[in-house]
Amino acid sequence: MTIAQNLDRIRDQVTRLAQGRPVQIVAVSKGQPPEKIREACQAGQKAFGESYVQEALHKQSFLSDLALEWHFIGPLQSNKTTSVALHFEWVHGIDRIKIAERLSNARVEAGLPPLNACLQVNLSGESSKSGVPAGEVAHLARAVGELRGIRLRGLMTLPEPTPDPDLQRRRFSELRMLKESLQALGLPLDTLSMGMSEDFASAVMEGSTIVRIGTALFGERLRKP
Numbered sequence: 001m002t003i004a005q006n007l008d009r010i011r012d013q014v015t016r017l018a019q020g021r022p023v024q025i026v027a028v029s030k031g032q033p034p035e036k037i038r039e040a041c042q043a044g045q046k047a048f049g050e051s052y053v054q055e056a057l058h059k060q061s062f063l064s065d066l067a068l069e070w071h072f073i074g075p076l077q078s079n080k081t082t083s084v085a086l087h088f089e090w091v092h093g094i095d096r097i098k099i100a101e102r103l104s105n106a107r108v109e110a111g112l113p114p115l116n117a118c119l120q121v122n123l124s125g126e127s128s129k130s131g132v133p134a135g136e137v138a139h140l141a142r143a144v145g146e147l148r149g150i151r152l153r154g155l156m157t158l159p160e161p162t163p164d165p166d167l168q169r170r171r172f173s174e175l176r177m178l179k180e181s182l183q184a185l186g187l188p189l190d191t192l193s194m195g196m197s198e199d200f201a202s203a204v205m206e207g208s209t210i211v212r213i214g215t216a217l218f219g220e221r222l223r224k225p
């Protein structure tokens, strides 16, 4: 299967499951060479997700002739915040106010429009260390929502992989309800970044607005993260 064929198949599936809601596909290109990004772009894909700053900047320099939208989906380290703020339109993994402040300051200093951001939530039952616990999301969301250089769009989660569709859906519905509870507090959120190659169908059925898809689109990664 070519990238264009994979993209067609994924788009069809997402469209069918979304039942008329718009869902954005972010093509996760970490561990993939720039030629594959170019190929996906030729097939109409404009949004790409990367997890490692150096790798991303290197590829962006090869692809500077294309009008692409870059999403940073990796763990955010404070010494990389300026690069992320300057070279990406979205960040999906904010889980600390200090990181958000640094990103915001870098955007403001550069005179760039606010950076689109999602808070990464560590849902109950996950062993992963990154992500803010559900009980602390409202506090963090309020603080991030105050920052001039950030436009808080919503929530992101990276659940432990499971082949059980019921379990997948339960986790994604937790994130959706969490977003609804923040909206009820008056936070203007419009984004649920959830769903990857193995579980995007469950995520879309539970209200995902952005799916982040790597291997199902590009095949296996060259460099395992």
Ligand SMILES: *Cc1c(COP(=O)(O)O)cnc(C)c1O
Pocket: 028, 030, 051, 073, 074, 158, 196, 197, 198, 212, 213, 214, 215, 216
């Ligand atoms: C790697 C990665 C993805 C894509 O994973 P696939 O299983 O290849 O689709 C999505 N989101 C995040 C945060 C990732 O790190």
